[in-house]
Amino acid sequence: MARTAPRPVETKVGATKVVYKGKSGQWAFVGHRVSGVLVFLFLLLHIVDVSLINSDPVLYDEVHELYGNILLRLFEVGLLFALLFHSLNGLRIVLVDFFPGMVPNERKLFTGVMALTLLVGVPCAYVILEPFIDGRIL
């Protein structure tokens, strides 16, 4: 079995407990949860802001002007990394689920997810922040 496999521990009442001891799978779990909730909460707001186009196009423009603000651009960069990590880590989970032979390489897969997230995320973050970097806004 993989060296990252959780170690079952006997408790006083006889039930088994699992200790993960902070390996890559644990942090992947934490990142997946946090990025998932961020994407979900933003999606709720995004439905509201996009639906304004039907009821009041002027209001829609007003609200979407906010997305040019540096604070919101920084928020969008966070959202971008959350989306990238969540989707790529989801694929990692699917791979491990469908191909149990991947379990010993779980750490390498996680490293790949992080590397791809940064590789795609950093250039895209630059595009989002470009107006700020060029000194065009704020």
Next chain:
Amino acid sequence: MTTAQVLFSIALGAVALLITVYAIYVAGSTMWGDRWFRKR
């Protein structure tokens, strides 16, 4: 800023704050209860 912009900013600020608190909670929860890290 218009009223809509203020309201939307507050809503987005609330999401940002909520996710920060949640991230601290989830990351912090790994240190509790002898489950994620074994206490010595």
